[in-house]
Amino acid sequence: MRLFVALVPPEEAVEHLAEHLEPRVAAGPDLRWTDPHQWHVTLAFLGEVAEWRLDDLESGLGAVASRYAAPTLSVAGAGAFPNPYAARVLWAGVEPATSTAPTAPEAPEAPAAPAAPGRSGMSDEWRDRFERFDRAERAELGEPTEPGRPADLAELAAAVRGAANAVGATPDGTRFHPHVTLARFDQPTEATRWIRAIDPYRGPAWTATDLEVVASHLGEGRGRRPRYERVARLPMGRPPRG
Template sequence: MRLFVAVVPPDDVLDDLEEHVEPRREAGPEIRWTDRHQWHVTLAFLGAVPEARLDDLTEALARSAARRDPLVLQLAGAGAFPNPYAARVLWTGVDVVRGDLGAVAGGIRRASTSAGATPDGTRFHPHLTLGRFHHPTEATRWIRSLDAWEGPAWRVDHLVLVESHLGEGRGRRPRYEVLAELPLRA
């Protein structure tokens, strides 16, 4: 099973983002734009996890989430990985209005490791992927066109454990299936 833990923004936030991004899709054939149903903020990418570990993993993640207070987040701005001059990924950022998203992500990563599902070693950089360039691209015009946008803030009261089914979505993109909701402290 290919798994990750994420925050999925609510529909009103996704509506606002989609309204901002949609006119740019036509102008960007060099970008493979992500579909709305793929929009999320990854807290921990776990990669391949044996199905036999799923119950223990879900329990460990639920305990970790339950120790953390709800967050208030806002999507805003834009950037590119690995950098704007050889971009492969175009993203919008995540501003923390209230809470400690880094602590939530850190707790989820530690819980995953303790359950035998070690996350990838990349540094946590909260973002929502908007698209992927077909080849390394100078992306400053894209960043400028998206950077001034700020979406509405929203309260995060749960995280999700998601299975990614590679090549099963539209255009051979991944299809995501939520396996568990992980409530934050009430």
């Protein structure tokens, strides 16, 4: 079966975005707008996966989900794939909700402690490089970086890909850009006017409480579109059952 792993926004976030898009949908009948009830943030597309791999896949992804606290996200901004001037897909971006939230005043900076031997003696630049490399490498292996920390979406996607690879469910492609697909064009189209219309949108914050494994049944949905079927729901930040 064709599978993907995704975060699914709750009904409130879906309705808010759908209401914002309603006049734009009416103005763009030539676009193939996606069904709001199918909106999701794909972390990894796995393509065809044999059913006998599902138990191992669910176990591996459950372990990944348990390592991270549920991230709080919002839908914001817009763009197009592969580019705005020959677009085939129109999308809305997804980002941490805190990135647009007011920040609390910073506490007074504490006096610097003497540098200890080892890694803490690195310059700030090299420490930052090392820690970013370490996080990315461990995520690719499906290992925790800071258990219980809210998931960085790129890191979470890398961990999902690593867990899928480990059980032979090889993900498709390597690029990750968190988004919700809004519409598709039948042919390459200059889409800058659509991006300008949607880009100012900033949706309400929502918490992605689960990783979802979803089967895509091509041509079985309304208007010969795919029909989605949830195969597994894996809670974020809680150890797998059993």
